Amino acid sequence: MSEHTDVVVIGSGAAGLSAALAAAVGGARVTVLEGSPHWGGTTAVSGGQAWVPDNHRMAALGVSDDRAEALTYLLGRTEGREPELATAFVDAAPRMARFVEEHSPIEFTPMSTPDSFAEAPGGRSAGRNIEVAPVELGGLGRAEELFWPAPYPMVLTNEEVAGLGLMTGGRLPQGLIEYRTAAGQVTLGQGLIAGLLHGCQAAGVQLRKGQPVTGLVMERGSVDGVWCTPDEAIHADAVILACGGFEHDHDLAEAKLHGPFRHPVSPPVNRGSAIRLAHQAGASFRHLGEAWSWPVRQGSTWPDGSPRPELVLAERMLPHVLWVNQAGRRFVNESSHNVALAFAETDPATGQPANLPAWAIADANFRTRYPFAGAYPGQPLPEHIHQADTLPELAERLGIPAATLTTTITEFNTHAAQGTDPAFGRGSFAYDRHGGDPNAPHPNLGPLTEPPFTAMPVQAGLVGTKGGPRVDAHARVLRWDDSPINGLYAAGNAMAAPIGPGTVSAGATIGSALTWGWIAGATTSGPHRTPAVPR
Incomplete structure (x- = not known):
């Protein structure tokens, strides 16, 4: 049994939903396949802020930016990375932010967060990070049914938490919390995913959760869709890998990750499926030893009992x-x-x-x-x-x-x-x-x-791994000879991260995911789309 569509997106985090929205607005029929019972992956349990240099909201803070300064900063902190990918990100990120606002209920607001190295050439002390204003869940359902459990109720924005001094003795705004809770409003990572889900629904995207992918449909060296079961396939002109990294695959993490980073804060779903699928298609890989590293402390457990x-x-x-x-x-x-x-x-x-x-x-x-x-x-x-x-x-x-x-x-x-x-x-x-x-x-x-x-x-x-299949400036997955694999794209932590080995700002993970998802989705309906397999 099989069905047909134009674009299949694997994963429903910031990268996957951004890709789906861009492809659907571009005129493609799009199906999103989320393997877990929850939407949003790691994004939905995160602070949700996105590093977007030269974004259109930062002027509200009295901060100016431009492409040259942003590129100077990014290239200066990612030595050894591919400069063409840094350039593609800097060019696309501000366009992505405007696009998301135009095609979803999301309204971004600027943040006072500095770049990690604000004093470096091209750095900024505020404004490059943006976050969503509160988003109503509406007909999507209840947050506890939609997303992985949040570490705390997501009803205040990052800027509100900082402004109220909640980590340094400030009082909770109970009235505001009660109002937003009653109105079904969410913020942070839940707000970002909810807004993108609304946008995808309005654009006609088919959204399926609890639907893992077991393999790629290959035809004469090109990707022709995905296998959902041994007998059920979805044929598509393009498949976008946006299903995260491999931090929850113990054997893969032990074999590939450099250093002692073995305590992921992400939900227990990122088990290397993007790497296995890309490997099946003949992809080349990079940065498999790196991670978006963070210091952590002992916390609680996920619903499956994992730490x-x-x-x-x-x-x-x-x-x-x-x-x-x-x-x-x-x-x-x-x-x-x-x-x-x-x-x-x-x-x-x-x-x-x-x-x-x-x-x-x-x-x-x-x-x-x-x-x-x-x-x-x-x-x-x-x-x-x-x-x-x-x-x-x-x-x-x-x-x-x-x-x-x-x-x-x-x-x-x-x-x-x-x-x-x-x-x-x-x-x-x-x-x-x-x-x-x-x-x-x-x-x-x-x-x-x-x-x-x-x-x-x-x-x-x-918070995630950085290694994955190499991509070009259009998010097309590459072979070892640098040729693109027809029909295969990657974004977010499912691709080899252009930022590393450290980070350049808070929000760099989600900013990169949103932007590369947007690039991938836009490419599937644009002039740089790889040719479809004749049927």
């Missing part, structure tokens, strides 16, 4: 906390955006990670002001958290040399009291300060002097 780590935010950005390795020494600017790359450093004598295990250590000044390990001031700490009245006692519990830990914290305190960090420069960058406490003497720095002292394990986590 669900949480991103470390307060315990790296705010005053009165620092990190140490098992030797009792600091090893990184804790507030930097690419902080997790330090976990990939190895001890030359042993070949093992030099900075794991790692611990975030805070004093009572931190605990009375900020959340720690998920516990707000006054709430009990989780059982796996260590606490002691003295630093030597804490060091003994952690198996850290007491003298070294005491010296490390004493030296840190001397400079932190003055708002400086000569060892690693913490707090001297716009990105650091933006995530700090604006009401503290210094947003990111404060001495650890008041007992009890508390320690939380920090793990090497990731």
